[in-house]
Amino acid sequence: MKDAFLGKIVDHSAVVAVVGLGYVGLPLALRFAECGFKVVGIDTDAERVAQLARGETYIERYGRDRIKGVLKKTFFPTTAFSEISGVDAILICVPTPLGPKREPDLSYVRAAADAMLPYLHSGQLISLESTTYPGTTEEEIVPRVKSKNLIPGKNIFVCFSPEREDPGNEKFPTHAIPKVLGGTTAACLEAGQALYGAAIERVVAVSSTRTAEMVKLLENVHRAVNIGLANEMKIICDAMGIDVHEVIRAAATKPFGFVPYWPGPGLGGHCIPIDPFYLAWKARAYGVHTRFIELAGEINSNMPHWVLRQPLPRPRRCLQEKRRRPARVTGAGADAAARGRGRDDRVQRPARARDPPPGARRGSGAQRSSERGAAAQAGRGVGGYGSRFI
């Protein structure tokens, strides 16, 4: 069984289904299609599928040229889950938002898994890519597969491989981002390594699906906590009349042991405001209270309010500042503008106040105004830490 699967990877006859063609699924589907695999892209959003089928795109940075380059050659978008019966590998990239009480909402994962169930058969590989808490693959995917008398490692392969896509980051396209991978069994891992290895430069194997699930959460908790620290430093520095950006810039000259994170009112992306709560929720089931996560959440969610509480600069001074240098936008808006060159993705970028130019005065009129603008934007769009920002 495994050898047959591996053989199809080697000769590129394996057919890959990507379920969920959003910011994660679409580039992944295009990558496999560009590597010469036949890819069936399945999405429940008929309008998105129709757009792709016309060679159009709803994510500007994954442009028409890329889609047209593979469309009807190796890339076939559809809403039909029945296509699953003809594929060898299924990569699930559906949303994992939070519910109203900041609890994990796995309804999309469950809906996708249920929809594909009638069409599953032996010899296939299923890899969940959606960000989620440790245990999801074991608890949600494996039992469904087993209900079809398919046994992971024996006649089907089940993996988890967290997506690390950074939409718009041209330095790290899909294939250049190392792919962490855990398998339900050793055979599942081997099959997954072969599949991803055919399209991604480096596959990082870990010992289980739960470990792979935790890797992604650690990455995002790490960011959330450090952004929280940077935000607290900003408040402390402001109270003391110190320029926090100057402090961070100078600290970042240390060649080891310091990673700069920048304060700002916006906290966003798909991951940072959501994923830590997946871990917090699961940890509670083990009787563990995730203090760092809660504290970072509290500090970060208060930043828009803190910025809005800062006194407005006198209009004249603000104007003078504006004449002296172009207005800067900090945080969410700036990041999106700088990186996305447009906001087709509706993604609030994580909080990263842009570095003011050397010599810029702390809390200058323009800077304060722009921080308030970004704060208002963040506040409007998000409704606090823990909301889904798209």
Ligand SMILES: NC(=O)c1ccc[n+]([C@@H]2O[C@H](COP(=O)([O-])OP(=O)(O)OC[C@H]3O[C@@H](n4cnc5c(N)ncnc54)[C@H](O)[C@@H]3O)[C@@H](O)[C@H]2O)c1
């Ligand atoms: N966007 C990022 O930067 C990023 C980065 C890393 C990880 N992730 C994670 O990847 C996962 C997907 O995120 P995304 O940003 O691509 O989401 P998205 O909202 O951009 O896209 C999800 C797509 O899935 C489709 N969909 C929803 N339910 C479906 C179903 N039952 N069957 C088939 N298609 C369905 C939607 O129509 C949509 O096109 C999430 O778990 C997210 O946390 C996102």
